[in-house]
Each structure stands twice: as structure tokens, then as C-alpha cells.
Amino acid sequence: MTDDLMRRVSAEFCGTFWLTFGGCGAAVLSAAYPELGIGFLGVAFAFGLTVLTMAYAVGHISGGHFNPAVTLGLWSAGRCANHHVVPYMVAQVVGAIAASGFLYVIASGKAGWVPNGFASNGYGELSPGKYGLGACLLTEILATFFFLFIIIGTTSKGAAVGFAGIPIGFALVLIHLISIPVTNTSVNPARSTGPALFAGGEYITQLWLFWLAPFAGALLAGFAGRWLYEPADMVETVVVEEKRAVA
16 A cells, blocks of 8 residues: 555544544434433534534545545546545545444443444434335435535535535535434445444344445436536546556
């Protein structure tokens, strides 16, 4: 692994760790805290703030994906080099699992603590609002599609330079405000995988949906973005990255 790729995957690991620890940590530790709980609104902002802060901290190193669906969507849009896709996804999943492990240790330090769903995603009986499979599938596809659509649009040629992290972070806040009652909000397979491994049982068996739906939504957005946002400029960016890697 080259030094450049090592820096990139380290940035993706740290970014996804922070997203999972911050977002899921807010849900597990603070959402229903007696009298001062932050509720859905607080959790939604926690997820958005993790992306916003890490976008500026390490986005200039790796592109700030922190999400396998984002990596896949940007690849399909011509924004991510082929040789970055798998290493990024591995780093993201490992980062989410590590963050979930630390969060579990911290949360279990409280006497009588019960993990329940441990901020995992689910459908049917595991959905916070008991929404069925079809509703959850559609919600995750649509939410991920528009998340990627916003990411691609705000980072395209002609968009305001240096401000993309703000609309991207707020987009994730809005997505959570809409979909926490439906699926507990995924739009990120890594974020879903980490907590599910610690929640166990049915949360693991339902994990397939939170890989399939975000990937489907991301691919659709990527292909739409390739057509809508100056495709020649996107392809040129990836070609430059590929040549740099070979050199």
C-alpha cells in the first residue's frame, strides 16, 4: 500500500469512527437521558455534525466519504478512482466496528444498562415505528439517493468552493429527521454494521437491507450525477488520480 493510499484509508477510518461514535453515541447515551434527553432532533444533529466536522478535518485527504454507499455512488459518478473503492470500504467498516466497540464499553459502564437495539437499524418489529420492509426499503433508497445527489452537486464544478461540508452535513440532519422513526436511519452500511454486530440476533439478519438499499440509492444518484454535472470534468478527475497512483 502506497503512502498516499495509507493516508487516505486512515482518514476514512477516522471519519467513519467519528460518525459512528458521535451519531450512535448520541442515540445510545443521550437521546432518552432522564429529563435532559436530546431526542430525535439531537441525534439527527449529532450525525450531521460528525460529517460536517470530519469533512473539514480530513476531507482534503480522502474526499471525506465515511460511508461505503458514498464511495460507491461517487465511483459510479466518475468521482472515485477504481483502486480506492475496496480499501475505502474496508477502512469504513473497520472504523464503524471499532467505534461501536468503544461505545459498547462506555455504555455498559452504567449499572443496569441494557443495550436493547444499540442504535441499530431495522424493519418490521425492529423498526422504531414498526414500519414494514417495503416502506423501509423505499425510505433508505430515496434518502441515500438524495444524500449522494447533494454530495455530487455541492462538490461539482461551479458550486461554491470550500462550503460543501455545510450542505452535506445539514442534508444528513434532514435525512435523520425524516427517517429515524422508519429505520432508525442508515444510508450508511458501515454505520449499520458496527452497532448490529453488538446488538446481535435479528439485527444482524436484517443487515442485508441496510447494504442493499443504500447501495441502490447511491448507484442511481451516481449515474444521474454523471449525466447532470459536467461528466467530462468528472472523468478527467479520476483519470488524473489513476495516473498519479501508477506514478
